[in-house]
Amino acid sequence: MTYKKRSAGLLLFRRTDGGPEVLLGHMGGPFWERREAGAWTVPKGEYGDDEGPWEAACREELGLAPPDGTPVPLGDTVQSGGKHVTVWALEGDLDPDDVVPGTFTMEWPRGSGRTAEFPELDRVAWLGLDAARGVVVKAQTVFLDRLAEHV
Numbered sequence: 001m002t003y004k005k006r007s008a009g010l011l012l013f014r015r016t017d018g019g020p021e022v023l024l025g026h027m028g029g030p031f032w033e034r035r036e037a038g039a040w041t042v043p044k045g046e047y048g049d050d051e052g053p054w055e056a057a058c059r060e061e062l063g064l065a066p067p068d069g070t071p072v073p074l075g076d077t078v079q080s081g082g083k084h085v086t087v088w089a090l091e092g093d094l095d096p097d098d099v100v101p102g103t104f105t106m107e108w109p110r111g112s113g114r115t116a117e118f119p120e121l122d123r124v125a126w127l128g129l130d131a132a133r134g135v136v137v138k139a140q141t142v143f144l145d146r147l148a149e150h151v
Helices: 053-058 129-135 138-150
Strands: 006-016 019-027 044-046 072-078 084-091 103-107 115-119 121-128
Touching: 006 053, 006 138, 019 129, 019 138, 044 053, 053 084, 072 138, 084 138, 115 121, 121 129, 129 138
Parallel strands: 006 084
Antiparallel strands: 006 019, 006 044, 019 121, 072 084, 103 115
16 A cells, blocks of 8 residues: 555635735745745645544644634645645634744754754745745645635
């Protein structure tokens, strides 16, 4: 049996005079440190056979409980590395300064034998849909398009 990586997340959005904005996270760690395009993501979490996508989306990597509201299913996509991602949109407002992301450990510098801990997301920001399209992981733009159809 081949295991495929699966993640699920919540795309928080809010309505502004300038149009909808979405809350995205910039991926943490040294590989993403100086990158912008393709380095932002819908906050999400991996899950296995012992958990469903909705449960994984609700415990996503923001470190906060999602706001109340009715989730809007935005469907699935497959990223270039083969990860299957499922996302729901949820209208709400959240102060990015309140976000407490999870962490991961990796060998750094590579080949050094030393490990270091890094945040899964090193920053979180509200972005308009056009700005978000310019920086989000390419496969995740489909979620922005589906959200635009909804709002």
